Amino acid sequence: xxxxxxxxxxxxxxxxxxxxxxxxxxxxxxxxxxxxxxxxxxxxxxxxxxxxxxxxxxxxxxxxxxxxxxxxxxxxxxxxxxxxxxxxxxxxxxxxxxxxxxxxxxxxxxxxxxxxxxxxxxxxxxxxxxxxxxxxxxxxxxxxxxxxxxxxxxxxxxxxxxxxxxxxxxxxxxxxxxxxxxxxxxxxxxxxxxxxx
Amino acid sequence: xxxxxxxxxxxxxxxxxxxxxxxxxxxxxxxxxxxxxxxxxxxxxxxxxxxxxxxxxxxxxxxxxxxxxxxxxxxxxxxxxxxxxxxxxxxxxxxxxxxxxxxxxxxxxxxxxxxxxxxxxx
Numbered sequence: 095x096x097x098x099x100x101x102x103x104x105x106x107x108x109x110x111x112x113x114x115x116x117x118x119x120x121x122x123x124x125x126x127x128x129x130x131x132x133x134x135x136x137x138x139x140x141x142x143x144x145x146x147x148x149x150x151x152x153x154x155x156x157x158x159x160x161x162x163x164x165x166x167x168x169x170x171x172x173x174x175x176x177x178x179x180x181x182x183x184x185x186x187x188x189x190x191x192x193x194x195x196x197x198x199x200x201x202x203x204x205x206x207x208x209x210x211x212x213x214x215x216x217x218x219x220x221x222x223x224x225x226x227x228x229x230x231x232x233x234x235x236x237x238x239x240x241x242x243x244x245x246x247x248x249x250x251x252x253x254x255x256x257x258x259x260x261x262x263x264x265x266x267x268x269x270x271x272x273x274x275x276x277x278x279x280x281x282x283x284x285x286x287x288x289x290x291x
Numbered sequence: 292x293x294x295x296x297x298x299x300x301x302x303x304x305x306x307x308x309x310x311x312x313x314x315x316x317x318x319x320x321x322x323x324x325x326x327x328x329x330x331x332x333x334x335x336x337x338x339x340x341x342x343x344x345x346x347x348x349x350x351x352x353x354x355x356x357x358x359x360x361x362x363x364x365x366x367x368x369x370x371x372x373x374x375x376x377x378x379x380x381x382x383x384x385x386x387x388x389x390x391x392x393x394x395x396x397x398x399x400x401x402x403x404x405x406x407x408x409x410x411x412x413x
Contacts, residue, residue, distance in 0.1 A: 098311070102304040135301075138346050142375045143304045145397040153397075235386075 102147045106192050109136045110185050117178055117185075124173035133181075134163040140188070149195045152188060155206060158213045159184055165217065180212050241289040244274075253286060294411055295319045295336060299329040299343035299355065300373070305396070309342065309373070309403075316404050326350025330358055338368065340411045345374040345381065353388050360389035369410040373398065 113136050120129045137160035144153035159181065165171040187205050197203040238260070242253050260266050274287040281287070296318050300306045306322045313320050321336055323329035327350040329343065341359065345352035352372055359365045369391040374381075377395055385393060391410050394403060 098304070098308060101307050105302060105304045135346060135348060138375065139302045142344070142396050143302045145375060146305055146308055148397075 099147060102143055102149075103192055105143060106140055106152075107189065109140050110189055112136055113185055114182065117181055120173060121175070121178050127167075130163055130166050130173070134160060134167055137163060149192065151195055151197055151206065152191055155184070155191070155210060156188065158210060158217070162213060162217055171217070174216075177216055180209065180216065184209050184213070237291070239289075239291050242286050244285045244287060246286045247284055253290075257290065293317060293319045294339040295321065296407070296411075297321045297323060297329060297333060297336075297338045297341045297343075299323045299326065299341065299347070299352070301325055301344065301347040305344070312400050312403065313407075318407075326352065326355030326358070329355055333359070333365070340407060341368065341370040342373050342407070343370065345372055345376050345385070352390075353384055356385065356388040356390045371406065371410065373403075 113133060116129050116133050137156050141153050141156040141160055162171060166173055187209055191202050194202050197206055246253060257268060269291045271289050271291060275281055296313050298306050298309050298320055301324055310320045310322060321332050323332050325347040343352045343355055356370050359370060371392045371394055372385050372390050373394045373396060375396045382393055392406060394406055
């Protein structure tokens with residue numbers, strides 16, 4: 095196992111221990127928002143690092159569990175004894191599948207399905223469609239104001255080619271502007287008086 | 292001179308993984324465990340780009356971006372959000388706070404580097 099993977103495993107085990115303590119406290123004080131927030135964040139961290147390190151079964155499993163605590167955070171679900179029990183069992187399961195990420199052990203495979211079913215049923219039917227948020231493209235938007243020099247045609251440049259090149263880089267919306275043309279009768283076609291945003 | 296990237300994540304394994312990826316690609320890195328730690332480190336070093344997680348204790352990613360954008364000297368500092376979140380609401384919030392871009396974890400190494408090279412100041 096690489097050093098990086100051992101850092102990941104150690105981190106997950108530490109977070110699982112922290113989660114266990116928080117859950118035991120939550121059982122005593124089920125309305126403690128701070129505890130719910132801590133639990134959510136620890137699960138979120140496990141999900142994030144598991145996805146990054148290729149532990150996809152761990153990430154998918156924790157994703158469902160995390161969604162429950164996200165809903166409790168938002169006041170859509172309540173903490174129950176059943177939920178805490180399922181979560182505690184889930185922590186043991188996560189501990190095991192971190193060592194068996196491909197679920198080669200039949201017990202782990204079976205438990206993964208069984209616990210996922212229990213988690214989804216706690217969340218209600220609405221949650222049965224598990225959203226896949228593990229693959230998304232980034233979107234970076236730029237606002238470009240392109241005001242060519244009026245004499246740009248003199249050296250044979252066609253500004254439309256520059257716009258074509260821009261289109262090749264990604265989705266574009268062009269808003270042509272003609273504010274510089276004051277009077278159509280005085281319009282000089284050898285000058286570039288339009289511009290784009 | 293090497294460009295310096297500030298990595299902000301409460302997960303040690305992610306900080307290490309992202310750190311190694313960036314060092315291999317020829318960048319220098321500084322690491323911070325949350326937004327509060329990041330802002331302290333940002334003031335002490337010359338940073339060319341901030342790569343931050345969203346959900347962190349104390350000061351989260353959105354709060355960090357907002358704080359960074361309050362200062363004129365960081366007006367053009369690129370801040371990329373690196374997160375497992377994909378909710379449109381969160382994206383809009385990040386964009387409105389002044390974030391430069393959004394990358395969803397788990398990220399592909401090449402894609403991450405391409406985005407960084409695209410936004411980092413020459």
